Amino acid sequence: MQRNTMVPAWAGALAGLVSGGVALGVAQLVAGVVGPTTFPVVAVGDATVDLTPAPVKDFAIRAFGENDKAVLLGGVLVVLAAVAALIGLLSRRRPAVGHLGFVLFGVIGVLAVVTRPDAGALDVVPTVVGVAAGAWALGLLLRRAQGAPHPATAPAIAAPRHAAPGGADPRVPAAAPAGAGASGVPRQDGAAEGQEGGGGPEGEAGAGVSRGGGGAVERPAVMRAGGQVPAFDRRRLLTGVAGGVVVAGAGAVLGQQLGGRRAVDAARGGVTLPRAATPARPVPAGADLRIGGLSPFVTPNKDFYRVDTALVVPQVDPADWTLRIHGMVDRPVELTFADLLKLPLTEADVTLTCVSNEVGGPYVGNARWLGARMSDVLRRAGLRADADMLLSTSADGFTCGTPVDVVMDGRDALFAVAMNGEVLPVDHGFPVRQVVPGLYGYVSATKWVVDIKVTRFDRDQAYWTPRGWSAMGPIKTQSRIDVPKQGGSLKAGPATIAGVAWAQHTGVDAVEVRVDRGQWREARLAEVPGPDTWRQWAIDWAATPGGHTIEVRATDASGRTQTEQPAPPAPDGASGWHSVTVQVA
Structure with a gap:
């Protein structure tokens, strides 16, 4: 098995640290789905609190006050980071050490999780998945750090010194053409044969030529004993580290969001609402006209x-x-x-x-x-x-x-x-x-x-x-057509136009509707419990074939009718009359 002998100590420690971060980030993400108390760091912290002697707990409370738990969790994270860096350091030569280290991490995390009250079988999943992700990340980072192999310099195996009588030694390749090196390829560097790499009389560093006896005899190419050794690749390591940091960070953030939502949802479910000291007035029976397509009085x-x-x-x-x-x-x-x-x-x-x-x-x-x-x-x-x-x-x-x-x-x-x-x-x-x-x-x-x-x-x-928005924001009187919808199609004959109007804390006193810029007609209004709500309105309409434009306007309880002049929402709220166009067949 090839060993990572070319990875420096700092690179191994960095790979271990980032892999530990990946393990915790992935575990946090999975814990966000399974449950926030299943995050191994939290479980280990809880177990530490349970096992800590009372005098030590009292000291922590006196020393750190409300921050005692944050300090504990921070300490756990520091220890985990140091151990992860050590695992990466030891894994440079023995990759199995990394796997064993993460397995030990997992065992401790699983024990901490399963010993918590009401622990279930699924609670160990974040730890197991996180450990697997960390071990995989460590192996990947070390492989990236190892980089591509390059030829190693190694002692040559000496060629035979004598040729067979009457011909070439059968173990010796045929002589190369003039001007060629030992491989038979024309030389490009102008060096004399037998002097490649500074070779001596025996040509130890390259293919040599025997000059004794009856002439030059080509020797075999040198055999290298060392094979190929991997070279450290800093760039590939650092790009891998950057990816690991992104995975760890994203997992932690998303996991915290998911876990926080689960925790808050659970807390919300545990809230018991007291009875109102001042109850609202009952909603009047006529507050909702119950017309299809009309916004209900109470919005779900x-x-x-x-x-x-x-x-x-x-x-x-x-x-x-x-x-x-x-x-x-x-x-x-x-x-x-x-x-x-x-x-x-x-x-x-x-x-x-x-x-x-x-x-x-x-x-x-x-x-x-x-x-x-x-x-x-x-x-x-x-x-x-x-x-x-x-x-x-x-x-x-x-x-x-x-x-x-x-x-x-x-x-x-x-x-x-x-x-x-x-x-x-x-x-x-x-x-x-x-x-x-x-x-x-x-x-x-x-x-x-x-x-x-x-x-x-x-x-x-x-x-x-x-x-650019106004510092004060009083609501402008407004009305809206809900029925029929913009671009809708109707059948000729009796129809209903309906909608809602609002003038909060003043109240809506009247709503008027007109079709095709004809006469304004006053709509009937639904009941309301007070001036702070919107008010439903409706009017009957004998729809005739063709295209029609319907407009609406409201008047509040102070006698102000909403303006026809259109204005955008900025800086203090939109104004204008709402209108819809429909087709009647």
Whole structure:
């Protein structure tokens, strides 16, 4: 078997270190599917905690406080890295050492996993798959480092000194033509025969010629004893190392995301919602007109629009969540999730709208929310009189600025923990999000909210303001045609035109419809529980053959009718009348 004698020590250690990273990255990825507690590093850490004497645990808590577990896991990773580098170092000459080392890694990891409470057969899969990936990666990196073989310099086997009488020795090849070397190929370097490589009288370094006796006799080509020895290939090793780092990093990141989602989903499932101290009014019987194709009064959670800046949905464990309120306050406040659930909770029906919603667009939805009133929590902190902005921050770093006066004017602005009777979905801000009626989401509806700085608009800017959007975001009165759909085909005769309209915290007072720029006709309105939700509307229409354009406009409870003048969403929300064209046959 060929040995990796040409791989330097540093290269072997690097290959071992990267292979260990690949093993952990792949194990993390698989653990994200099987379960986060099956990740071998976590399992080893847990086992270490269980086996550590109480005095040592007490010392760790005193020395590191809340960071004791992070320090422990960091220590485990450092030890694993050192051992992996040692395995790579020893594997340069004996590849079997690498396989044995990873097997020992696997045995320790499997023992740590199976000794955990409620361990199952599948829990060992991340460790086994990770070990296999690491061993494979180590072999691959060492082979790449070994590179391509090259000829070795080795002692020559001397040719016979005498030719047979009367002719050439049968073991000696025929003499080469004049001007040719021992191989019979014309020489290109001008060196004399028998002097290749500095050969002496016996021609040890090349094919020689015997000059004794009756003339020159060609000797056989030199036989090399050393064969071919592999040469170290730095470039191939480093490119392989780069690939290994990418695999290790990608596996770790994806595994953490998957594992975090599983852990948060489990934590979400364990939340028990308290009863509302202030329940919402029952939804009126006539709130939903139950017309096919018309948006329902309550938008199901699975259908509720999602618009945010999070490329990866934050996975926030409610056990770790805190809300910090600071800035222009008399008494900074910090609440845990348990603290929030102990507060009197309010239930409210509120329609949310995204500022990026085009006229007639889908980024609007209505839900029943449960949460603590933002005004009650803020009063605990004691807002200063000159504060006019709440700069809220999400767990992923997004910020939005909400006017203080809107939150404190008595409307149902909530730190919401539930949506439509269930714990807040992760995609919609679990464990806590803001809900503020009457404002576009970019200035009010922070998901995964963890921090609120009480400040002023002339001192701080939120995420979207320097990007050209208005600092204030009151929702504009809007209406939308849901039935019939744009480009739809209808049969001539009785038909229904229906849709929704909204003017959050003001309320919709009237909706009018016209066909082919004819007379405006007032639609019938569905009932609503309050001014903070959208309102369904419908009107009967005697459809005649041909193409038709249908338009709609709404008037809010203050008497303002939405403008016909179209405007794009930026900088403060779209405007204009929604219209659809249909064909009637």
